[in-house]
Amino acid sequence: MSSVGYEAINIDENSIPRDHMANAMIDSQLHECVRQNINTEEFRRLVQQRSAEKLVTPCGNTLLHVAVSCGSDNITSYLAPTFPSLITIQNSQKDTILHLAAREGKASDTIKSLAESNPSLMRKTNTKGNTPLHDAVITDNKEVAKLLVSRDPEVAYYNNNNGKSPLYLAVEKGKKNGILDDLLNLGASFAIKSEDGDALPEGKSPVHAAIKQRNRDILEKIGKEKPELLRLTEEEFGNSLHYASSIGFLEGVRFLLTKFHDGAYETNLEGNYPIHVACKSHSVDVVKEFLDIFPYPKEFLNKKGKNILHVAAKYGNSSVVRYILEQDQKLVAPLLNAIDEDGNTPLHLAAGYGRCTATFLLVRDNRVEHFIVNNRNWTPYELAEDFSKRVEETYIKTDEMPAKERKPIDSKNSTPAHEIKGKEVDSNKMDTKEASTKDEIVVWYFDLVMTLSILFVNARPKKSLKEIFPATGLPMSKLRKEATTRIGNLLVVAVLVAVVTFAGVIQPPQLRDNNNSSDREFNSTTYTASHYSTYENLLYGYLFLDVGALSSSLLAALLLLLPSVTHPRFQIATVWFSVIMVRLAIYMMFGAMLFSARIALIGSHRSLLTISITGLAVVFPSIIPLSVSPVHLKVLLHYIYYYLFFLFIYSSWWLPHKLSDLKKKHNL
Structure with missing residues (x-):
């Protein structure tokens, strides 16, 4: 042959x-x-x-x-x-013959002999940091993988350049090819803690890989064959309980609490216990699991002195906040008004980070104190107000920044981090050194305004409105410049109103002509004497309001055109009076529009349409009074934002939770 x-x-x-x-x-x-x-x-x-x-x-x-x-x-x-x-x-590529055998060959007698006579080959790594066992796992070469791990079991824990061991890769692939069983059954045991206290081996934990896949079967197999692996930690994610809690893996948390109970008392690099990490995630069931086993949450304080309610409020996990507040009074009472090392209560953190729903839940709880001051002598309202001003200033600075300075920021879709950060940072948005994009600032500012309005309505500081909204005086030069600008704007508006109302005087609204043969088949209205009488009355009202609007706008325009307006002594008074006249003209236009609409609907049986138009014409212009101060306007805006919160945010959050509670109550 x-x-x-x-x-x-x-x-x-x-x-x-x-x-x-x-x-x-x-x-x-x-x-x-x-x-x-x-x-x-x-x-x-x-x-x-x-x-x-x-x-x-x-x-x-x-x-x-x-x-x-x-x-x-x-x-x-x-x-x-x-x-x-x-x-x-x-x-x-620094591949040995065993690397190629693992990727493409078989565990022949010759390969077995070479592996036995040259044990160092099994620990050789290529440019990717992979040992032959890595490559065997990656390519699902079960035959070679079993050979290699049987000759040198410790290689199963060697990490490649990505920090992944063959065992980690096998967990990622699952149990379908049987390689994981071989690695666990034949793998060597090792000491998790070395003499100097460091965790071994370093790199990515196979247990974390199983948690990432939410695979409890693999977790149970690891716990049975190699329980010491459950104690491995990763620098970024902490121990296995930290990681399972962070992704809301309830089944994994339950298993780990039985097999790795001590892990609940370990902290990660941020100084958080697993129960703190669970409060960051949106899984109430995981928090419930911890509280069932550890019914003393006040004992779990992270390195900044925050309890679990602090963490849930800071990260805006409203479902977790709601669940904690519903617990037994003895369990919850020590958490509600506790302060961290900065003197912040949970309400401070929810308010300062713009967590509107969490803020509402806390501020509506009668047990929560509204006016506790932190180390900076700020109440929750004052903290939220300060932070909203910072974000607003950041947005303005970003918008007004010269193109050359903004270009490198826009290229990264970010703004300078130090400009949007307060004294404390949020791991979701502020704990990172990268800044938020401009669009994110807008959305974030909206949340902050909502939060500020909730606090204004429910936890308003014990001060007068003038103290809450102090008037900011402008220098005389800026006042004059602003007055000049307003004169131009008012003059344009006054002239436009005069033009529109003048056209309305020349051509007032008329009754429809029902004798026109071309419209008979479409219009069967027959006007009676009472209809004509109503038309005359409405027309008088229309003309009165329309002429009044024309007169007011013309008066405002003439005043603004007087030469004396340029004199500083008369400028401010003239602008103030002209503003009132222009507003009055606009209100009269709304009234004239109402009378015009009523004339158009004479003889119509569409009562719902008539009521809707009448209500719109009457109610809408009455929302803002004729003369409103900046303080009253700010108060009005706070209430508007408060009701917008109820309409769009709280209702969409409350309804699903209420339905869920009803299902649990009735065991549906």
Whole structure:
């Protein structure tokens, strides 16, 4: 068989270069011999003549690499003992022969022999940091993986450049190929804590991989075969309980609390216990699981002195806040008004971070104190007010920033972080060093305004309105400039109102002509004497209001055109009077519109339409009084935002939770 194969390939000796080189490329004929596993005397002679150690492929593979990759056992069994130096040579990617066997070959007798006689090969890593076992797991090569882990079990815990061990990769792939079972059953045990207290091995925890997949079956298998792995930590995520709590994996938390109970008393790099991390997530069930086992939440304080209600309020997890507030009074009382190291209560944190729903839940609870001051002597309202001003100033600065300064920020879709941060930062938005985008600032500011309005309505400071909304005086130069601008704007509005009302005087509204033959089939209204009487009365009202609006707007325009307006002594008074006249003209326009609409509906039986138009014309302009101070306007806006919160935010959050409670109550 070998001779036939050799004659078919017909190696030409003359085609072999004989010049002395550091390395020579394996030609296609030699490669074909290796690939077809043809081990003849002629092949051996040519290999020895060519110096096998210097024969390589473009990516640095030796003949032994090619033989192992192709599964050519006859060639492999010849080359390995004849040229032992080939066994340890690595190609350009630093792959050994075992790497190629793991990716492409099989666990032949020759490979087994090589693994046993050269144990160091199993710990060699390539440029990716992968050992042969890594590659066997990645390619689902169960046969080679079982061979390697049986010869050197500790390799299952070696981490590659991404911090992933073969065991971690096997957990990612799951139990379907059986490699995970082999690694757990044959894997070596190791001490989780070394003498200096560091966790071993470092890198990504296989338990975290199982938690990420929410796979309790794998968690239980790890807990049964290698329970010490449950104690592994990751720098970014903490221990396994921290990570399961952060993603709201309830089944995983339940299992870990039975097998790794002590993990609940460990803190992560941020100084948070797993119960704190659970309060960051939106899973109330995970928080409930912790409180069922640890019914003393006041004992869990992170490194900043925050309890679980602090954390839930800070991150705006309204469902968790609601659940905590509904618990037994003895359990909740120590949490409600507790202060952290900055003197902040849970209400301070909810208010300061613009968590409107959490703020509403806390401020509506009679047990929560509204006027506790923190270390900066600020109440929750004052903290929210200060932070909303900071965000507003940041938005204005970003909007007014010169193009050259804004370009590098816009290229990253961010604004300078120090401009939007308060004295404390939020892990969702502010704990990161990257700043928020301009659009995010707008949305965030809206939440802050909602929160401020909730506090204004329910926890208003014990001060007068003038103290809450102090008037900010402007320099005389700015006042004059502003007055000049307002004169121009008022003049434009006054002239526009005059033009519209003048057109209304020239062509007042008329009754529809029912005698027009072209409209008879569409209009069957018949006007009576009472209809004409009503029309006359409405027309008088319309003309009175329309002419009044015309007169008021013309008076305002004439006043603004007087030469004395430019004199500082008369400027402010003239602007103030003109504003009143223009407002009066606009109100009269609304009234004229009402009378015009009523004239158009005479004889109509559409009472609902009549009522709607009348209500719109009467109610809408009466929302804002004729003369309103800036203080009253701010109070009005707070109430508007408060009711918008009820309409769009609280209702959409409250209804699903109420339905869920009813289902639980009736066991549906």
